[in-house]
Every structure is written in structure tokens, then in C-alpha cells.
Amino acid sequence: MKWADIKEKLRWCAYLASEAYNMPYRSTVARARREQDDLFMLLIFSEMMGIPNPATYYTLELQPIMLERFHDWHTRMGMEHSPLDGFRCC
Amino acid sequence: MHRLFDRRIIFVGGKGGVGKTTIAGALALMAADGGRTTLLVSTDPAHSLGDVFDMPIGNEETPLGPNLSGLEIDPEAEAERHIATVKMSMKSLVAPKMYGAIDRQIELARHSPGTMEAALLERMADLMVDARSRFDLLIFDTAPSGHTIRLLSLPELMAAWIDGMMSYRDRSRRLGEVLKVFSRDQSKEDGFGMIGGSQDEPDDSRDGRIKEILMTRRRKFHRARELLTDASTTAFLLVLNAERLPILESKKTLDLLSKFNVPVAGMIVNRLLPPDAGGDFLRERRLQEDEYREEIDQTFAGLRRIYLHLLPHDVHGVETLREIGEAMAEQLGGAFGAAKAP
Ligand SMILES: Nc1ncnc2c1ncn2[C@@H]1O[C@H](COP(=O)(O)OP(=O)(O)OP(=O)(O)O)[C@@H](O)[C@H]1O
Ligand SMILES: [Mg+2]
Numbered sequence: 001m002k003w004a005d006i007k008e009k010l011r012w013c014a015y016l017a018s019e020a021y022n023m024p025y026r027s028t029v030a031r032a033r034r035e036q037d038d039l040f041m042l043l044i045f046s047e048m049m050g051i052p053n054p055a056t057y058y059t060l061e062l063q064p065i066m067l068e069r070f071h072d073w074h075t076r077m078g079m080e081h082s083p084l085d086g087f088r089c090c
Numbered sequence: 091m092h093r094l095f096d097r098r099i100i101f102v103g104g105k106g107g108v109g110k111t112t113i114a115g116a117l118a119l120m121a122a123d124g125g126r127t128t129l130l131v132s133t134d135p136a137h138s139l140g141d142v143f144d145m146p147i148g149n150e151e152t153p154l155g156p157n158l159s160g161l162e163i164d165p166e167a168e169a170e171r172h173i174a175t176v177k178m179s180m181k182s183l184v185a186p187k188m189y190g191a192i193d194r195q196i197e198l199a200r201h202s203p204g205t206m207e208a209a210l211l212e213r214m215a216d217l218m219v220d221a222r223s224r225f226d227l228l229i230f231d232t233a234p235s236g237h238t239i240r241l242l243s244l245p246e247l248m249a250a251w252i253d254g255m256m257s258y259r260d261r262s263r264r265l266g267e268v269l270k271v272f273s274r275d276q277s278k279e280d281g282f283g284m285i286g287g288s289q290d291e292p293d294d295s296r297d298g299r300i301k302e303i304l305m306t307r308r309r310k311f312h313r314a315r316e317l318l319t320d321a322s323t324t325a326f327l328l329v330l331n332a333e334r335l336p337i338l339e340s341k342k343t344l345d346l347l348s349k350f351n352v353p354v355a356g357m358i359v360n361r362l363l364p365p366d367a368g369g370d371f372l373r374e375r376r377l378q379e380d381e382y383r384e385e386i387d388q389t390f391a392g393l394r395r396i397y398l399h400l401l402p403h404d405v406h407g408v409e410t411l412r413e414i415g416e417a418m419a420e421q422l423g424g425a426f427g428a429a430k431a432p
Contacts, residue, residue, distance in 0.1 A: 025270045033265035040258040043251075047202055048195070054244075055251045058307055060172065060199055064180040065299055079320035 035078070040067060041073045092356060094353045094422075095121050097325045098227045099218060099317060101242075101352075104329035105339045106234040109360035109398075110134075110404045112230035112414065113329050115142045120415035122158035126226040128297060131217060133210060133241070134233035134245060137224040144407050155408065159225075160216075169209035173200055211244050215314040227430045236340055239346045246350065249311040256304050263297065268358055325355035328393075332359055332382040341389065356394035358418070359386060396421050 044066055047056040094100070094117075102114040111132070118130040131153065132139045139160050142145040147154070149164035178197050181189055196276050199205060214230070221228050232238040317323050326347055330336040340357070347354055362383070363376050386395070407413065 016155070017237045017273050026269065029265050029268050029272070033262050033269065033398065036258045038382040040255060040262065040388055043258070044254050052203065054204050054208075055248060055255075056202055057169070057172070057205050057212075058200060058248060060196070061179070061303055062300060063175065063196075065182065065296060066305075084172065090318070 012076075038073060038076065041069065045070070047071075093124060094325060095124065095227060096322060097355075098226070099223060099229045099230070099324040100355075101232055101238070101324070101326045102329060103232045103235060103238050103343065105328060108329045108331050108336055109214070109358070109405075110329050111138050111231050113358055113398075113418075114229050115139065115361065115405075116411045117156055117327075118160075118227075118229045118409045118415040119155070120419065121229070122156060123225050123412075123415075125157065125424055127157045127224070128159070128215070128227045128229060129221055129225045130158065130231065131164045131214075132160075132231045133208075133214060133238070135165065135206070135232065136233075139231060142154065142407075142411070144403060163210055163213050165213070166211050169200060169205050172209065172212070173197075183334070190402045207241065207244070211241055211314075213240070215245065215310055218317050219310070219313055219363045234329040235343045238352075239343060242347070242352055243350050244317065245311045245315040249315060251309060252304055252308040252311065256301075256308070259297070259300060259304070261273040319350075321353035324353055326352050327355055327358060329358045329360055330386070331361045332379045332386060334382065336386060337382060337389065338405070344390075344393075354393065356396065357386075357390055358396045358398060359383070360398045361400045362397055394422075 042051075043053065043055070044059050044062050047053045100114075100117065102110050104110050107188060112135075114130060118128050121128045130139065131201065132147075137147070139162055143160060145152070145154060145160075147160040147162050149162065149167050151161050154160045173196055176199075177192060180192050184192065212399065217228060222376045232241075255386070280353050328340055328342045328343060363372060363379055365375075398414060398417055401410065401413070405414065
């Protein structure tokens with residue numbers, strides 16, 4: 001076995017070890033991030049769901065930007081279909 | 091104490107019917123006569139500026155005389171404009187078959203309870219910030235107390251709200267950085283940043299747009315708040331009558347104004363019975379009024395006060411407004427700063 005091959009193998013092992021090590025953290029961080037994003041979406045779309053929101057008027061212009069995230073969000077929030085009457089993104 | 095007309099922004103407020111529009115009109119005329127370019131703005135959805143000046147005024151700045159323009163804010167028209175812009179940019183993002191749904195969706199916003207108030211505040215904030223380049227003085231003739239206090243408290247509330255939204259974005263972005271370190275070359279992490287991939291716009295550009303919108307909002311609210319609470323820029327004048335309910339409401343209003351740090355420059359006690367009015371009926375009313383005057387003098391001792399008598403006729407047209415302005419100037423002498431500083 002050549003030295004370079006050994007180095008390559010070692011690197012692979014180190015990679016696998018770090019993956020195994022990072023995995024739980026990564027999913028924790030990913031979940032934490034998703035929570036932040038979901039809260040942000042909630043602040044923008046809450047009024048559509050009947051939750052009064054004093055800032056809706058001022059954040060209305062964020063709705064178009066967030067539109068393509070809307071489906072991911074409402075399904076993740078446990079609503080299989082769009083909560084908006086007549087707004088069928090799915 | 092600053093002279094009143096050295097301020098850039100004056101709010102005239104008080105209970106319904108006490109004389110806010112009359113006083114605001116008289117002050118505006120006095121300032122304009124003294125050489126200050128003045129914009130008189132009505133924020134009361136039931137506008138009556140036009141009636142007092144005997145000229146139609148609408149949602150556009152309308153000349154009312156030398157150095158004087160008037161404006162009656164129409165929150166519905168403002169909201170309409172805002173909503174139309176958002177609709178347009180939404181439609182540019184989705185297939186035409188979705189247009190109907192988007193229209194219905196955005197229409198909901200128009201009828202949501204806070205919309206008129208938000209639209210009104212937006213226009214007021216724009217005026218407070220922008221009108222400074224065109225006018226020396228901005229006078230707001232406001233709606234009865236409750237509505238106005240709520241409006242004046244909104245910039246603080248909204249600034250905090252937007253701060254909250256930005257902190258969600260910041261935390262999400264930082265967590266995103268951490269995820270990048272974990273997974274150098276994988277790009278299938280969750281979070282809005284990365285899902286979905288190609289048909290979406292790049293994260294950085296989306297993040298940038300969101301951030302810019304929020305920053306612009308926040309800047310506007312903070313600026314409005316700064317101006318509103320700066321005693322060398324803004325003065326709130328509280329109008330009342332020497333009667334029980336206006337006195338009670340004035341106390342509450344003053345408490346709230348001080349809670350939101352809005353500087354109050356003084357009070358105007360309007361519609362006092364003229365001293366020479368005779369008859370048993372009026373004598374009795376005057377006895378009652380004297381008690382209330384005393385109560386006003388004690389309760390609001392810390393504030394500068396102006397007293398105005400009830401005129402024998404309604405206030406209509408600039409002549410009567412000037413008459414009222416003179417009565418106010420007499421009591422305050424130079425404190426109004428009626429002559430423009432050189
Ligand atoms: N000093 C005065 N002498 C005689 N009439 C007066 C005087 N001040 C106000 N008025 C009359 O009282 C009525 C109410 O005045 P004004 O419209 O200025 O009050 P307001 O506080 O703006 O009312 P609103 O809360 O409805 O906006 C008007 O008809 C006005 O002409
Ligand atoms: Mg009025």
C-alpha cells in the first residue's frame with residue numbers, strides 16, 4: 001500500500017468520524033434554524049390565518065418574496081392544504 | 091422654553107368637538123402670516139378643514155393662501171396604493187391562473203382592522219420626514235384623543251416588532267453559517283435558505299431584499315419616533331373646554347403622552363363663556379365654569395395655558411380664524427415666535 005493511499009484512507013476515516021460526530025448536531029442546528037424561519041413566516045402570514053397582527057400592513061411587501069416558501073411552511077405547520085381560501089398552492 | 095413656531099411639527103389634539111380644527115387652523119394662519127411656509131394636515135377621517143377654510147381640500151396638498159397649504163389625508167387611498175403595489179409584485183412571481191387567488195388574498199389585507207390606521211401613520215411619518223424640505227412648519231389637526239394617542243404610540247410598537255422580525259432573520263442566518271461549516275459541499279439542508287434549489291432565486295439575493303425592506307421600515311419608524319419625542323422639533327397642544335369630561339380625558343391623554351415621551355407644549359382652554367354675557371342661565375353656567383377653570387388651573391399648573399372665549403358665531407373662514415389667532419398671541423406675547431426669526 002502506497003503512502004498516498006494510506007493518507008487517503010485516513011482522511012476518509014476522519015471524514016466518516018466527523019460525519020458521525022456532527023450528525024446529531026447538524027440536525028439540531030437545522031431544526032433550530034427552521035424554527036426561526038417558521039416564526040418569521042408566521043409574523044408575515046399570521047393575519048391570513050385569523051391571528052391579528054398589527055404589522056401586517058407594513059410587512060405586506062414581504063409576502064411576494066416569501067410566496068414560494070409558503071407551501072413548505074404551511075405543510076410543516078401541520079396543514080396539509082393551504083390555509084388560505086382559494087389560494088391553492090397545492 | 092422654545093417658541094412655539096420654532097418647532098417644525100405641532101400636533102393639536104383633544105376630545106371630540108372641543109375646537110381642535112379651529113385652533114389648528116388659527117395657528118396655521120398665524121404662522122403663515124408671520125412668514126413661515128406651513129402645511130396644515132388633517133388626520134381625522136371625518137375631515138372638516140375644508141369646511142373651516144371654506145375651500146375643498148383633499149388628499150393632495152392644496153394652497154389655502156400665502157405660505158399656507160392644506161391636506162386631508164385619505165387613508166383609504168393610501169392603503170389602495172400600497173396594496174396595488176404589493177399585488178403587482180406578487181403577480182410578477184406566479185402563473186396567471188393564480189391572479190384571482192392573489193387578488194382575493196391581498197384584498198383581505200385591505201379589510202383587516204389595522205389597515206386604515208397603518209396607512210394613516212405611514213403618510214404622517216412620510217410627511218414628518220419629507221415635508222421638512224418644503225415647509226417650515228407642519229401642523230396636524232388630529233382626530234379625538236384615543237385615536238391619536240394610539241397612532242402616536244405605533245412607531246414605537248412597530249419599531250420593536252420589526253426589530254423582532256430582524257432578529258429571527260439574523261439567528262436563522264447565523265445558524266445557516268454553522269450548517270455550512272458542518273456540510274461543506276452538501277447543499278440539501280433545510281431552512282429557507284437552501285430548500286428547493288434551482289427554481290428559487292439565490293438565497294443571498296432574497297436575504298438581501300428581505301433585509302432591505304425591513305431596514306427601510308425600521309429606519310422610518312425610528313425616525314418618526316425620534317422626531318415625535320424631540321422637544322425642539324415637536325409640540326403637542328391639548329385643547330379642552332372648562333367642563334367635566336374634557337378635563338378628565340385631558341388628564342388621561344397627558345399621562346399617555348408622557349408615557350410615550352411626546353413633548354406637550356401647552357393647553358388651550360376653548361369656548362369659555364364671555365364675561366359680559368348676561369342672564370340668569372348664563373350666570374349659573376358661569377359659576378360652574380369658574381369651578382372647572384379653577385380645577386384646570388390646579389390640575390395642569392405645570393403647563394402653559396391659553397384661554398379663549400366662545401364667539402357669538404361659528405368659526406368659518408379666515409377672518410374668524412385670525413381673530414382667534416390674535417387672542418392666542420395676546421396671551422403669549424413673543425412665545426409663539428409669530429415673526430419668523432431672521
Ligand atoms: N371659540 C369658539 N367660539 C365659537 N365657536 C367655536 C369656538 N371654537 C370652536 N367653535 C365651534 O365649535 C365646533 C367644533 O369646533 P371644531 O370643529 O374646531 O372642534 P374639533 O375639536 O375639531 O371637533 P372634532 O373632534 O369633531 O374634530 C365648530 O362648530 C366650531 O365652529
Ligand atoms: Mg376637527
